[in-house]
Structure formats: structure tokens, C-alpha cells
Amino acid sequence: MANTPYPQSYYAASANAVPPRPVLQDDVETDVCVIGAGYTGLSSALFLLENGFRVTVLEAAKVGFGASGRNGGQIVNSYSRDIDVIERSVGPKQAQLLGEMAFEGGRIIRERVAKYQIQCDLKDGGVFAALNSKHMGHLESQKRLWERYGHTQLELLDERRIREVVACDNYVGGLLDMSGGHIHPLNLALGEAAAVESLGGTIYEQSAALRIERGANPVVHTAEGKVRAKFIIVAGNAYLGNLMPELAAKSMPCGTQVITTAPLGDELAKTLLPQDYCVEDCNYLLDYYRLTSDKRLIFGGGVVYGARDPANIEAIIRPKMLKAFPQLKDVKIDYAWTGNFLLTLSRLPQVGRLGDNIYYSQGCSGHGVTYTHLAGKVLAEALRGQAERFDAFADLPHYPFPGGQLLRTPFAALGAWYYGLRDKLGF
């Protein structure tokens, strides 16, 4: 029997203790079979259980094995594409609904943490840092745009103010979102899984969905068992493989890498990020970082199209960290790991239904900690027959990557190289 462990990350090393979970070795019947125990699957399961559904979750490895247990831990609101782009590609009613929902995921996380007493080092405050005046102009227009949808908590930071929150000379200003923030992502997932079980849901680990028998009463097959369900929610995201071939053409797994320093000590940590906010810069290929509760710096950046694992992650990410914080040149890196997110061509989530009873949400393209929590709520609403918000996502247009399965990776990498060059030249 396969037993896939967590990757060696800071999060796995500092995870809260959890009980062992069973492998599915039976035929079970349920209302909803959720495939994947990342945030999308767990959030869906929780909202469904809270609304009286019976839920069975199948996880190929362990809870939070995918991006949800490996990410930068940054609670970044809105989507991976700006609302003005959404406004241009959909009608005003749909744009209004999507704009209103842009900050809901962060609220859901906080509600979950409070309601289920999840220990995940939640901190408020996230900064978007501008490296040049073009970035700053973009943040100013973002603030105005978000305010049109009622999100008025954002504060522009000038060059003096951003120095008070980030000890990095590279920024000309920024935007502070106190409804953003950061968490220990794996502990959030583990806490949500415990909440699912506290409401009577069942989670099977090391139980990959290998085949779905579609139809009026769909059946999900694993190596040693099967789940008969009224509905299926597909939440495998970048780790889904080819289980649903019709979803794979319009999305592409991509890797991104994270390093974690040795503990810095309170004093040094406080000089870097005095308010303990998380930070991401405004480049297309962006850097993101924050402190952990034991005062390490977690620093992420870079994208590997096609999700190949780089041989030496530290060699890729450490120079980026030192560009932001040269004062860390003698600090040891204790952990380095990679994880996969799912990119769509529009960088907007891919949401929908196959037949009458198979629902999916995937492809949030980089920023997914908040969106996936919202997705769970929106999917649960759809299963309860309230599909207005689900439809607002499902109606977003999606296109296959140019080049097909064979050439999409080099084509996307070429596009990213172009944007990376623009970042470097400050365009």
C-alpha cells in the first residue's frame, strides 16, 4: 500500500499532532464525496457538513499534502487577476458579484479559526510592496477599484511609511491590507480537517481517487474501496493528474519554491518586519515573505512552469532573499521545498460542473489561500440549489494554453520570461 509522507518542510516539522487517519478499504455511501483534502476540499466539506450533508473526503496522500500545506502562508485577498480585467471580460452583474466576494475568503478563514479554535499562528496585516513608480500607480488604482466594491480598509504607504513596516530599501511605497495576514498553512488545514471530523465527516488518507464512474449515482473508485455519492467535488488542483481529462487542457501545474531560515532571534526579526506583517512585491514573478511564530523568515518566489522539481532550491531563492535583506547573508537556511499551484491562462479560477453532479474548483493561479476558502462556500451553496455566486465564477471564460499538452510549458515559460524581463527593467 502506498504511503506518501509530507515533503520535508518547516511546516511538516512544526505541525500540530494529529490522529492517524484510515485508508479506504470498504464500500461506503455518502451524500458528497470530496476528492482532495486541501483548502478547497476541506472548506467545501465543512460548509456542507454545517448544512446537514453527509461528507466523505478522499485524500491521495495526507491532509494538506498539496499546496495548502506548503504555501507561503499569506492571506492575500482578491484573485490572481485584477478586478478591472474581470470587469472587461464579463458583464457588470457578474463583475459586481465577483468584486463583492474578493475579500470574503479572509473572513471565512478567521471565522473558522475562531469557531473551531484552530492553532495556526494567525496574524493580521499584509503588505503589497512597490518596487517602482509604475507599481505604485497600480496599487493606487487597485485601492480605488477595491473601494468601489466596498473594500475600504486599505491604506497606501509612502516611502517613509513602508520603511516602518519592512526594513528593505528596495521599495518606493506599498499598500497595507489589515484584512490580509498570515498563518501556518499546514496547521490551518489540519485544524479544518479536525473540524470536519468533529461534525461527523470522514477523511480517508492514502486513498487516491483512481476512477470515477459517472452517471446519476456516481461512484469513486480507490485502490481498495469505493464511495457511492449523490455529488462529487473535485478538489485535487495541481495534484489531480489526469483524473478529469476535460479539466487538464485549460490549466497547467507550476512549481514555486520556499525557503526558511534558522530562527533569527526576536531582535533581528523585529528589525526586518517590525509589525510582523507579511509582504509580497508587485512583480509579475513576485517574491513573498513573512516571519514564523518562532521568528524564522519564510521566503518564496520564482515559478517553474510544468512543475519540475528544481535540484537546488536554496540556490534559486536565497539570492532573492539577500536582495531584499542583505543583512541575512550569514544566516543558515534550515528548510527548502517546492509545491505546485495550478495556472490558468486568464489566471482566474476554473469552476464548474460536469454533468449534473460533479462539481469542481481549481486553478487559482498563485493566490489561493483566501479564494479556496470562498470556493468551498460557493460550491456548498450550489449543491444546496443557490447557484448565483457559483455561476459568477463558472461563467468566467477559460481557454486552452497555446501549444497544447506538448508545447504549453515552453510557451508559458517564454511569456513569463518576457514579464520577468519587464520586472527587471522596471516597465
Ligand SMILES: Cc1cc2nc3c(=O)[nH]c(=O)nc-3n(C[C@H](O)[C@H](O)[C@H](O)COP(=O)(O)OP(=O)(O)OC[C@H]3O[C@@H](n4cnc5c(N)ncnc54)[C@H](O)[C@@H]3O)c2cc1C
Ligand atoms: C509553494 C507555494 C506557495 C504559495 N503561497 C501562497 C500564499 O502565500 N498565499 C496564497 O494565497 N496562495 C499561495 N499559494 C497557492 C495556494 O497554496 C493554493 O492556491 C491553495 O492551497 C490550493 O488549495 P487546493 O485545496 O485547491 O489544492 P491543494 O492544496 O494542492 O490540495 C489538493 C489535494 O488533492 C489531493 N489529490 C489530488 N488528486 C487526488 C486524487 N485523485 N484523489 C485524492 N486526492 C487527490 C492532493 O494530494 C492534495 O492534497 C502557494 C502555492 C504554493 C505551491
